[in-house]
Amino acid sequence: MRSALRLALIGVLMTVVSGTAQAARTNFLPAGTSLNVRTTHPIFASHSWIGMQVPAVVDDPVFDPNGRMVIPRGSAATLEVIGLNRASNTRGRDRITLKVRSVHVGRRSYAVNTNVIELTGRSEGRRTGRRVAGGAIGGAAVGGMLGGGTGAAVGAATGGTTGAIVSGSSRRNTTVGPESRLHFRLSSPVRISR
Numbered sequence: 001m002r003s004a005l006r007l008a009l010i011g012v013l014m015t016v017v018s019g020t021a022q023a024a025r026t027n028f029l030p031a032g033t034s035l036n037v038r039t040t041h042p043i044f045a046s047h048s049w050i051g052m053q054v055p056a057v058v059d060d061p062v063f064d065p066n067g068r069m070v071i072p073r074g075s076a077a078t079l080e081v082i083g084l085n086r087a088s089n090t091r092g093r094d095r096i097t098l099k100v101r102s103v104h105v106g107r108r109s110y111a112v113n114t115n116v117i118e119l120t121g122r123s124e125g126r127r128t129g130r131r132v133a134g135g136a137i138g139g140a141a142v143g144g145m146l147g148g149g150t151g152a153a154v155g156a157a158t159g160g161t162t163g164a165i166v167s168g169s170s171r172r173n174t175t176v177g178p179e180s181r182l183h184f185r186l187s188s189p190v191r192i193s194r
Contacts, residue, residue, distance in 0.1 A: 025194045027070040029062065033186045035100055035114060036060045037077045043176040045086055045094035045121065054079040058103060059181055070192050076104040079182075082116060094121040094174035100184050103192075110192050114184040121174030 038059040056079050062071035083097030100114040 027064045027068060027192050027194060028189060029064055029070055029186060029192065030189050031186050033062060034060070035062060035071075035077075035103070035112070035184045035186060037079070037100060037182050037184065039079070039176060039178055039180045039182065042178050043081075043096060043098075043119075045084065045096050045174040048081050048084055048096060050081055050084055052081040053101060054081065054098070056100075056182075070194070071103055071105055078102045078104075083118070087121070095119070096174055096176065098182065105192055105194065108193065110190060112186060112190050113188040115187055117182055117184065119174055119176055 036059045037056040040055050040057060043054055056077045058071050058073055058075040058077050061069050061073045064070050078101045079098050080101040081096060082099055083095065085095040087094050096119045097116050098119065099116045100112055102109050102111050104110075
């Protein structure tokens with residue numbers, strides 16, 4: 001009888017300890033948390049479509065308000081093309097609008113809501129490869145070099161939207177090269193279990 005009671009008490013104690021440990025591994029990231037990602041594949045406006053998912057990696061570790069690392073650097077992320085405008089004339093510009101769809105921590109995937117970034121190709125005939133687009137509220141600009149021979153971009157990452165201009169190839173087509181660093185912010189909170 002006593003051994004059965006002991007086993008029952010041990011079982012209850014293990015359940016409580018396990019539940020507490022599980023709760024301690026759930027971290028909360030508030031809206032406004034920075035989420036910087038780097039592309040792993042090129043994105044071509046001419047070969048993209050709305051809803052297309054693009055692999056990326058988290059470029060900087062993400063910490064909760066208590067300083068605990070929640071998303072390690074190098075974690076997989078998925079971008080989504082949510083807007084696309086292909087230039088139809090020589091004065092137009094391609095535009096690709098991206099957001100982060102999800103991040104992958106450990107063996108789990110977490111849906112996230114972020115602001116959007118619009119990448120815009122230069123107009124044909126323009127020779128400059130560096131420009132700043134409006135779209136940031138508050139004016140805090142964060143620069144990011146976009147690789148793959150696509151030129152420079154400056155991203156502004158405050159408020160609900162972000163602007164960036166990407167130099168196109170030799171013409172007006174927009175190309176986001178691999179290893180392009182993009183700056184997002186969470187637009188709603190997310191809970192991540194570790």
